[in-house]
Amino acid sequence: MKQIIAPVLAAASLLAIGATARAQEVVKVGLIAPMTGPQAAAGRQMVAGAKLYMALNGNTVAGKKIELLVRDDTGVADVTRRLAQELIVNDKAAVISGFGLTPLAIAVGPLITQAKVPAVIMVAGTASIVASSPYFVRVSFTLPQQTAPGAEWAAANGIKTVVSMVSDYGPGLDAQNAFKAKFEEKGGKVLEQLRAPLVNPDFAPFLQRAKDLKPDALMVFVPAPVAGSVMRQVLDRGFPEAKIKVVGPGDAFDDEQLNAMGDGVLGSVTSYNYSAAHDSAENKKFVAEYRKANNETRPNVIAVGGYDGMHAIYAALAKTNGDSTGPKLIEAFKGLSWESPRGPLTIDAQTREPVQNIYIRRVERKDGELYHIEFATYPNQKP
Numbered sequence: 001m002k003q004i005i006a007p008v009l010a011a012a013s014l015l016a017i018g019a020t021a022r023a024q025e026v027v028k029v030g031l032i033a034p035m036t037g038p039q040a041a042a043g044r045q046m047v048a049g050a051k052l053y054m055a056l057n058g059n060t061v062a063g064k065k066i067e068l069l070v071r072d073d074t075g076v077a078d079v080t081r082r083l084a085q086e087l088i089v090n091d092k093a094a095v096i097s098g099f100g101l102t103p104l105a106i107a108v109g110p111l112i113t114q115a116k117v118p119a120v121i122m123v124a125g126t127a128s129i130v131a132s133s134p135y136f137v138r139v140s141f142t143l144p145q146q147t148a149p150g151a152e153w154a155a156a157n158g159i160k161t162v163v164s165m166v167s168d169y170g171p172g173l174d175a176q177n178a179f180k181a182k183f184e185e186k187g188g189k190v191l192e193q194l195r196a197p198l199v200n201p202d203f204a205p206f207l208q209r210a211k212d213l214k215p216d217a218l219m220v221f222v223p224a225p226v227a228g229s230v231m232r233q234v235l236d237r238g239f240p241e242a243k244i245k246v247v248g249p250g251d252a253f254d255d256e257q258l259n260a261m262g263d264g265v266l267g268s269v270t271s272y273n274y275s276a277a278h279d280s281a282e283n284k285k286f287v288a289e290y291r292k293a294n295n296e297t298r299p300n301v302i303a304v305g306g307y308d309g310m311h312a313i314y315a316a317l318a319k320t321n322g323d324s325t326g327p328k329l330i331e332a333f334k335g336l337s338w339e340s341p342r343g344p345l346t347i348d349a350q351t352r353e354p355v356q357n358i359y360i361r362r363v364e365r366k367d368g369e370l371y372h373i374e375f376a377t378y379p380n381q382k383p
Contacts (some may be wrong), residue, residue: 013099022089025359026063026168027324028087029093029310030071031101032071033098033099035070035175041225041256042100047308048290049306049308053308054068056289059324077103077104077107081111087375097119098120099121099123102125103170105188112135113133119332120139124138124171137333138352141207145356146273147221147249149360151184152183152249153360154183160187160216161190162217162218164176165207165219166194166196167195173195175219189217218247220246221246223251224256224300228230229253231252249270253268253270254271255275255298255300256299266363267362269362269363273301273342273343274300277374280343307341308341342356355382357380360375360376
C-alpha cells in the first residue's frame with residue numbers, strides 16, 4: 001500500500017504547487033546547470049549570462065523580486081530530475097531553466113507537465129524537446145535550424161563532397177541528418193556519416209576515416225565544451241594541408257576557445273546564431289559587460305542563452321503583471337520578441353521555439369584575436 005500511496009501523494013503535491021497562483025512578493029527561478037563534470041564550461045557560461053542580465057536589469061519585475069536559485073546537476077539526467085522536483089516542491093520555484101544537454105531537459109518533461117511549471121531551455125538543441133511538454137519554451141536554437149543554412153551555403157560555394165562526424169546523441173543526429181538533407185537537395189554528396197561516443201569520445205579513428213575518404217569538407221558537430229579538443233585533433237591530422245575544409249554549425253568553433261585553436265582555423269566557415277563579433281549596439285554592450293564581470297572571458301552562444309533566458313522570464317512576468325501561475329506564465333512566453341545580442345529573436349506563439357537569424361561566419365583575425373566574422377545572413381529561421 002505504501003508503494004502505491006507515496007507516488008500518488010508526490011503527484012498531488014506537484015499539482016497543488018504548480019496550480020497555485022503565486023501571490024508572494026518573491027518569484028523564484030531555478031537554474032539547473034552542469035557546474036561540475038565534463039560539461040562544466042557550459043554551466044559556467046550559462047549561469048554567468050543569466051546573472052549578467054539580472055545585474056544589468058535589476059531584480060524586480062512588476063513589483064516582484066526575482067530570486068535565482070542555481071543548482072548543479074553535474075550533467076547527469078537523474079540528478080536534473082531530482083533537482084527539478086526539489087525546486088518545484090520544496091523551493092516553490094515558479095520557473096525552472098537551464099539544461100546544458102538534451103537528456104537533462106528531457107528528464108524534466110513529465111515533472112513540469114504534471115506540476116504546470118514552465119521550463120526555459122537555455123542551451124539544449126535537439127529539435128523534439130519542446131514538443132514533449134506544453135510547459136517547455138526554448139530561447140537557444142535547434143540543430144536543424146543552425147545546420148541547414150550552412151549546408152546550403154556549402155553547396156553553393158564549391159563544396160561537392162562531405163563526410164560528417166558528430167557526437168552520437170540527439171543534437172548530433174539532428175545536425176547530421178539536417179546537413180545531409182539540405183546539402184544533397186542542393187546537389188552535394190555526403191560520402192559517409194560518422195558518429196563518435198558522447199561520453200569519453202576518441203575522435204582519432206573517425207577523423208582518420210574521414211580523411212581517407214578525401215572529401216572536399218568535413219562537417220563536425222560536438223558539444224561546445226569539447227570544441228578545443230576535437231579541433232586540435234583535426235589540425236594535428238593535417239586536414240588543412242589535405243585541402244579538406246571544416247564546416248558545420250559553430251559548436252566545434254566555440255567563441256570562448258577560438259583563440260586557443262590557433263591560426264590553423266583561419267578561414268573556417270560555420271553557420272550559427274551568434275558570434276561575439278556580431279556588429280550591433282546590444283552585442284557590443286553585452287560583450288563588454290560580460291568580459292568585465294568574468295575576468296575578460298569572451299562570451300559564447302551558451303552565455304547568450306542564459307542572458308536571453310532571463311530576458312524571456314522577465315518579459316513574461318511583465319506581461320502577466322507579476323502573476324507567476326504556470327498556465328498564465330507559459331502563455332505569456334508565446335510571441336515574445338526582442339533585440340538580443342545575437343540579433344532579432346522571437347518565441348514562436350505556436351511552437352514555443354526561437355525564430356532567429358542564422359549567420360554564415362568566417363574565422364578571421366581582428367584586433368589581434370580570432371573571431372567569427374559574419375558575412376551572410378539567413379533571416380528569421382524557424383526550427
